[in-house]
Amino acid sequence: MKTKTLIRTLVIMTIIMVATSFYYLPFYVTKPGGAHELDPIVEVKNGYEDEGELMLTTVRMGRANIYAYLMASLKKYEYIFPVEEIRSPHESDEEYNLRQLHLMADSQNHAIEVAFKKAGKFYEYTYKGIYVLNIYPSMPAEEVLMPGDRITAVDGNTFQSSEEFIEYVSKKKSGDSVKITYVRDKEEMVETISLEAFPDMPDKVGLGITLSDDKEIKTDPPVKLDTEEIGGPSAGLMFSLEIYNQLTKDDITKGHSIAGTGTISENGEVGRIGGIEQKVIAADKAGAEYFLAPHENITKEMKEKYPELESNYTAAKRTAEDIGTDMKVIPVKSFDEALAFLQTLAK
Structure with missing residues (x-):
């Protein structure tokens, strides 16, 4: 009888756990994602090879059920955000995903434009x-x-x-x-x-x-980016560096492993992104030697409105120190600044 009662209790508990796992709270949970080599993602036709690697970094994000919420509450580098801080007003999950994919497409166009302009190659x-x-x-x-x-x-x-x-x-x-x-x-x-x-x-x-x-941007030589379901604009800087590296004979990686993040504008400015701490962790786990972090200007007005606001670089450097990594965090404000740093690396 006791055995039957125990089995029945376990079955009921399993059903409850499965059922509640499909009930989503009005929150998103973010956690460290991965660092992805750009060689398999970016292909410039007849482009040059590199000895090292450039990597984009990602954050894992999803709607929170009760278990994900509780786990994130206990872990230092997992964050909980109310839905209204992630999605725009009146925006559904489908619309949010579409917006992220479109932002990724814009990011790719900007990255291609910046790289081709710097390399003196044709685009329109x-x-x-x-x-x-x-x-x-x-x-x-x-x-x-x-x-x-x-x-x-x-x-x-x-x-x-x-x-x-x-x-x-x-x-x-x-x-x-x-x-x-x-x-x-x-x-x-x-x-x-x-x-x-x-x-x-x-x-x-x-x-x-x-x-x-x-x-739609057209180039000579053609460029293909296989981003699958990666959304958002935060890989713009690393895309531009990878494209430029394949367009030019000199290898800017010089055999090093370089990760990073940051949006890229048409004129090559590197912009702020979300989840910088989690991306530092992802880059460290992937064995990156250097991490390029946006060092955007925080104006006096911004600081007055958001007293705790700090640049991505400041947060990234603090995180690197906290996790005890040997990876060096490099502040960048533009594509040219990132390129200038990479050109100082020894082979």
């Missing part, structure tokens, strides 16, 4: 339209458009930037309609959508979408 952009990132609830676009749609024309007019699109729509008033030409799953469609004032911004009239430019 083709404008493809307006990329729909999010749909505001209860706005007219909700009935027609979906995240991931690409708007190619409005009332028959094509645009060369999202700014031109916004300027055109802003001249309309509530109750007006526009004819939207858009592409979904390679199929072109045309629908008429009315314009309304935003519920939380009554002075602003629109369709109810968050948008971004959708551009």
